[in-house]
Amino acid sequence: MPGIVVTGIPRAPLDLINEFARFGVATVHEAQGRSGLLGAEITPIQQGVRVAGTAVTATVAPGDNTMIGVAVEQCQEGDILVVAPTSPCDMGYFGDLLATSLMARGVRGLIIAAGVRDIADLRDMGFPVWSRHVSAEGTRKGALGDVNVPISIAGRIVRPGDVVLADDDGVVVVPRLDAAAVARASREREETEERARVRYLAGEIALDVNNMRPMLDTAGIRYVDYDSWKDGGER
Template identity: 30%
Template sequence: MGDKRLERLRRLDACAVSDTLDKLGLDGCVTGLRSASPGSRIAGRVHTVKLKAGNAPADRPPVHLGAAAIDASGAGDVIVVEQSTGIDAGCWGGILSRAARQKGVFGVIAEGLVRDVDEAREIGFPVFCRGYTARTARNRVYEDATDVPVIVGGFTVEPGFYVVCDSSAAVFVSPADIDRVLDAAEDIARREAEMTRRLEADEPASAVLGANYEYMLKRED
């Protein structure tokens, strides 16, 4: 049986979920990411990859970064990579995108640069990142660990977190908070849909976007 929470999350956009975090006093919205395929939106459970600068210790077997996360993922999961070394090196590339797509991974979110962007677009694999590069990770960065806490936009993302990501932002939600976040986000989405209906019925914007809208995110103590 599928995760009903994911079904609900995939009907929401990042802004509705971000507004909900504000309403509930939670953190988790990461802005400034670039979508390699504008218009795409992903939502799923998180697997993480943490990279470090340099080469892997000599006593460790050679491993291609990201491969273990793909192997650990199921259909509909999202991979989140931390490449915050400041080194100009890709933390995700075309072969990884193809392997992840084959496994059913919904997309990747990278705190760092990615490469083979046109290839990801060509195969329809959503990639969100800080920027693009052609530089390989080899001899620059290596995979330190898979499925450990990583930092994205100053926020600590744990394996198993929920995420929704589109061109506006990536929004992460812990399993402990997901039920109340979904309930509140769905309420916000319903109210915004009603506002849209009223605007399309030619009601004045000042009437539709009045106190009801301004107080929609008031914190509930």
């Protein structure tokens, strides 16, 4: 039966969470073994925003946003609210009033596999949202879901207390207990990319920067002179 609200969830240290905001979603996704990325159907309503925070999770009934209001009470500074309906629904679960309440508690954004509305107001307020739909159709109240339990959203399991990073490229989730190791791997990947960037700026190409030539040789790549190729000498 729904109606569980788990209180006092463990969170990663805020300074560690803040460090993730230095990295892009793509960097973190690659750094943790190409895992944790939410499906591409979850998209930002704004541009040029990157946020990192602790996941507070909620499930909501189709067409009913009661549990978002319940989840607000469990949120604190540095959190990101992650919401999934128990059955697919594109209605507008969330708008400027709920955003105002979350902002007052220091919440950094919303990830929702459903609809949001009041888009212009949310952008003007500077409250970041990544959603599956935009819809002016409002929801009712009275049906229960759960707060701070593991939820399935956009092809991934998100657990309360996980680290969430979101930007223009999408959303990636890092398990709380892996956060320090993934942050370290992300730093290392960023340093590697910076060294590669210097080489690209100097005129080198990916085949050499990424040492791809041995791999291509093993795969059997052949380079054929055009005149030979057009005359049928090589196929």
